[in-house]
Amino acid sequence: MSMEYNPFLPRPAIVNAVRDESLETKTLKLSLVKWRANFLPGQFVQLLLPGVGEAPFCITSSPSDSKHIELTIMRRGLVTNAAHYMRPGDAVGIRGPFGRPFPVENFKGRDLLLVATGIGIAALRSLILYIIENRKDFGDTTLLYGARFVEDLVYRDELRGWAEKINVIVTLSKPSERWNGLKGRVTDHLDAINLGKNSLAVICGSPAVMVSVAQSLIGKGLDPKDVYLSMERHMKCGIGKCARCMIPGGFLVCKDGPVFSASEISLEEVGE
Amino acid sequence: MAKLSWQEILGLIQELRKRGFQVVGPSSEGGVVKLVPLEDETKLETDYVRTLNSPKDFLLPDKERLFRYKSTATITSYGLKIRFPTVEGPCPITIVPEYSPPIGKLAFFGIHPCMANSIKYLDKVMLSDPADPYYKARRDGLFIAVLECAEGDEYCLCKSVGSDKVPKGYADLSIRKEGDDFIVKASSPMGSSLLMEESVEEIEEPSPKMKEEYVIDATDEKTIETKDPTTLLEGCTLCSSCTVVCPTCYCSDIQDRFSLMDPSNVERVRMRMSCQRRSYSSIAGNVLFLKTKNDRFKWRMKHKFPFSEKMYGMSGCVGCGNCIAFCPSRIDFRSFLGRRVA
Numbered sequence: 001m002s003m004e005y006n007p008f009l010p011r012p013a014i015v016n017a018v019r020d021e022s023l024e025t026k027t028l029k030l031s032l033v034k035w036r037a038n039f040l041p042g043q044f045v046q047l048l049l050p051g052v053g054e055a056p057f058c059i060t061s062s063p064s065d066s067k068h069i070e071l072t073i074m075r076r077g078l079v080t081n082a083a084h085y086m087r088p089g090d091a092v093g094i095r096g097p098f099g100r101p102f103p104v105e106n107f108k109g110r111d112l113l114l115v116a117t118g119i120g121i122a123a124l125r126s127l128i129l130y131i132i133e134n135r136k137d138f139g140d141t142t143l144l145y146g147a148r149f150v151e152d153l154v155y156r157d158e159l160r161g162w163a164e165k166i167n168v169i170v171t172l173s174k175p176s177e178r179w180n181g182l183k184g185r186v187t188d189h190l191d192a193i194n195l196g197k198n199s200l201a202v203i204c205g206s207p208a209v210m211v212s213v214a215q216s217l218i219g220k221g222l223d224p225k226d227v228y229l230s231m232e233r234h235m236k237c238g239i240g241k242c243a244r245c246m247i248p249g250g251f252l253v254c255k256d257g258p259v260f261s262a263s264e265i266s267l268e269e270v271g272e
Numbered sequence: 273m274a275k276l277s278w279q280e281i282l283g284l285i286q287e288l289r290k291r292g293f294q295v296v297g298p299s300s301e302g303g304v305v306k307l308v309p310l311e312d313e314t315k316l317e318t319d320y321v322r323t324l325n326s327p328k329d330f331l332l333p334d335k336e337r338l339f340r341y342k343s344t345a346t347i348t349s350y351g352l353k354i355r356f357p358t359v360e361g362p363c364p365i366t367i368v369p370e371y372s373p374p375i376g377k378l379a380f381f382g383i384h385p386c387m388a389n390s391i392k393y394l395d396k397v398m399l400s401d402p403a404d405p406y407y408k409a410r411r412d413g414l415f416i417a418v419l420e421c422a423e424g425d426e427y428c429l430c431k432s433v434g435s436d437k438v439p440k441g442y443a444d445l446s447i448r449k450e451g452d453d454f455i456v457k458a459s460s461p462m463g464s465s466l467l468m469e470e471s472v473e474e475i476e477e478p479s480p481k482m483k484e485e486y487v488i489d490a491t492d493e494k495t496i497e498t499k500d501p502t503t504l505l506e507g508c509t510l511c512s513s514c515t516v517v518c519p520t521c522y523c524s525d526i527q528d529r530f531s532l533m534d535p536s537n538v539e540r541v542r543m544r545m546s547c548q549r550r551s552y553s554s555i556a557g558n559v560l561f562l563k564t565k566n567d568r569f570k571w572r573m574k575h576k577f578p579f580s581e582k583m584y585g586m587s588g589c590v591g592c593g594n595c596i597a598f599c600p601s602r603i604d605f606r607s608f609l610g611r612r613v614a
Contacts, residue, residue, distance in 0.1 A: 006405045008338050051343030051538050053528045076556035234555045241397065241404050242524040243575070244545065244552065248493070250579030269497070
């Protein structure tokens, strides 16, 4: 067998730092050992925990640093639970980056509305950092972020820093009595946001939320091709060979996505 | 073109083996015809309609090891303990890729045109950019001798899906049975060198006769979605036999496995997965996309017809009828997607 590129082989990385983000989420900062990840916001990698398994995660760090990547991981299954036991110095494997990123070149000069719910903000953090680093290239930017409780908010410490550069609106659907901010779901606060002809929306969250937000934004006059969704499936191979991440319409999330515009996919079927 | 006797056909297989091929052909075993590595060429079966397995089982095995690595897992008195390898620790990850090269190059001898079409479909999936290196290693230098199919049985539908002809480049030899003799045509340089003939001929083959003919027309996604298969699927037990015997079902799962006797040696395996199973569409947080058997049946139909047409430009169904013939309750998708015409 020749030594050609084998996309199934992971490359080594070392856990550099572990940050607690919320009750259920941690961010792992990984330094890549003798290789660089050239990626754009929206792409994902496959994280291999030796002896446990592999799972796909969105890259949440800024693309300007190609020697490190950060992954924000919520405790849900086998791999994500094990990832919460990682300590600095542990060795892991990384495959990727895979997938079609956000078309950031087309975003330049546009007013952006970023809508995220729950852990969905992880898929947008790379884009937010990219926008903040190249602030002059982008128009008016608003992040509308919904979660259930204060304890569920991911990147709580960073949100203040982001709020100096972009508009940040946080809403909680099940807040405690001490919460002074906005209450309700993200869909309740879409009316308060001014959408112009130059506007463009990026949504990430659970499938049902993404679809209802996308539909109400389109109802407010946004062109479907200006509404971007970051889809989620359990990608196994990452290169379109296992067909596990296929979504209605015959798209592979790993190859054709994870970023889709609402004009490409059928919203009713994806939301099921 | 040459007229060969049974003995001379067996001579071809011996010649292929001499040239380093592992010859796989249909053979009758315990009442069913299966594609097996032909160690004894006299066991070759030429009078059959369908095989239980398909070339997929050799090109894309049910289970294959992608690579191995060492982890620091140990068994302790309270169970399995996994310490992650560290940089300075005794056990950094070393990844050993494992390509299981076939015992020689593969040769399929005596498969039907529908199976040749299924190899074309697998090629489209696996060799599209980026190519799958494991599949490619087995696929390179593949030899195909197609045995013409005279008449299908009541489950065949290759004519209805347009895979009754061998696609260009997917036959090195084409064999037609005439009485006790065989008419053999070479359609590639490799085939003609085997036949000791100079010329390469275009294959003209008659389409197989069908016992029942169907028009499969309701194959766009919206139509499949709006149809209700509840009565059709009454007998469905979600055994996923339809996807196992299908020559083009390629969905797979990737797992890291180790033995409890020796948990530090981990292997990454790729295993066949079926859309009929629950775990196919489940993602983190207990979200399940294909909940009922109706959903899963429709998903299989969508993947075979509209999605394959869109992604690879050819139907994912090659009309072999295996999913109907080997279904324990004979669930017939032909009447779901089309209508019987003859």
